[in-house]
Amino acid sequence: MKKALLILAAGLAVTLAVAVPAAAQIQPTIVPAPVVAQPPAVTDAAQRAAIKHIVPKKIVLVGDSTTQVGSGWGGSFCANHLTSFVSCVNLARGGRGTFDYRAEGSWDIALSEMKAPGYAQVYVLIQFGHNDQPGKPGRSTDLATEYPANLKRYVTEARAAGAIPVLVTPLTRRAFKGGSLQDDLAPWADAVKAVAKEMDVPVVDLHALSVAAVQQMGPVEAISLAETMPPPEVIAAAKTGTTIGAPKPNTAAAAPATSTEVLEKPQGHPTVVFDYTHLGPKGADYFSKMVAVELARVVPDLRKDLVEDLYPPHQ
Numbered sequence: 001m002k003k004a005l006l007i008l009a010a011g012l013a014v015t016l017a018v019a020v021p022a023a024a025q026i027q028p029t030i031v032p033a034p035v036v037a038q039p040p041a042v043t044d045a046a047q048r049a050a051i052k053h054i055v056p057k058k059i060v061l062v063g064d065s066t067t068q069v070g071s072g073w074g075g076s077f078c079a080n081h082l083t084s085f086v087s088c089v090n091l092a093r094g095g096r097g098t099f100d101y102r103a104e105g106s107w108d109i110a111l112s113e114m115k116a117p118g119y120a121q122v123y124v125l126i127q128f129g130h131n132d133q134p135g136k137p138g139r140s141t142d143l144a145t146e147y148p149a150n151l152k153r154y155v156t157e158a159r160a161a162g163a164i165p166v167l168v169t170p171l172t173r174r175a176f177k178g179g180s181l182q183d184d185l186a187p188w189a190d191a192v193k194a195v196a197k198e199m200d201v202p203v204v205d206l207h208a209l210s211v212a213a214v215q216q217m218g219p220v221e222a223i224s225l226a227e228t229m230p231p232p233e234v235i236a237a238a239k240t241g242t243t244i245g246a247p248k249p250n251t252a253a254a255a256p257a258t259s260t261e262v263l264e265k266p267q268g269h270p271t272v273v274f275d276y277t278h279l280g281p282k283g284a285d286y287f288s289k290m291v292a293v294e295l296a297r298v299v300p301d302l303r304k305d306l307v308e309d310l311y312p313p314h315q
Helices: 002-019 045-049 074-080 106-115 146-160 186-199 206-223 232-239 281-298 300-305
Strands: 057-063 086-090 121-127 164-168
Touching (some): 057 106, 146 164, 164 281, 186 206
Parallel strands (some): 057 086
């Protein structure tokens, strides 16, 4: 009898579970929030009257690939080393020197940015040198004459546009021989400093600072600053104290002319290769901090607008 009752109860439970629609089993209860009378709007006239107008500033970056977004320090500088009261426009272009940057119209764009209204002060940071060196047809300039003359013209026109020019000596390359950094940009850095002294222009000596830093870190650690890691044989060579070039990317398998592959890819897709000149994210962060710290020293009026570490390490 007891067994029969248990079977009957179990059967009834199953029947009930099947018979009750799922939607009717548990329904959430929605309780409307009580309506509370709101106080009348308060204008806080005194507090509003005390609001001070901001003093906005702008920094314009002019230079080559070691400053431009993606392969230079400029992108990290604009993103991580300025307060929200400073606009930062990176107009650096890869492969440009003091002559062709002007000839192609990029300098005209920079001047337009300098003249834009609404800013209490505009600064323009100018770094050239890599592509002014010999061996670059259409871009190379004479170190003794044209290169300094071009820099002076940039300074004069920036001032005429109402901006404060700041010259930046060229970032070092990172090739080593016998444990010593091969510094091939010192003459161009010296020319920048000579122009700065003659025209009373603040100068960020990024060349001297980067030379000292890269020499201290050595060839193996310096590799980590590049856009991408090189093949093992390049790292092995660096461990001996003498760097070697990485193999060039294989372009033999490029798409045929009739292909639409290029059109289907994002336009302006960067080419990332290993070399001893350009910077990846780590290198950009490292040298942009260097620029920010030195800029605060040589241009005191910018000190409160510059951020040394956006995300300082935990203590």
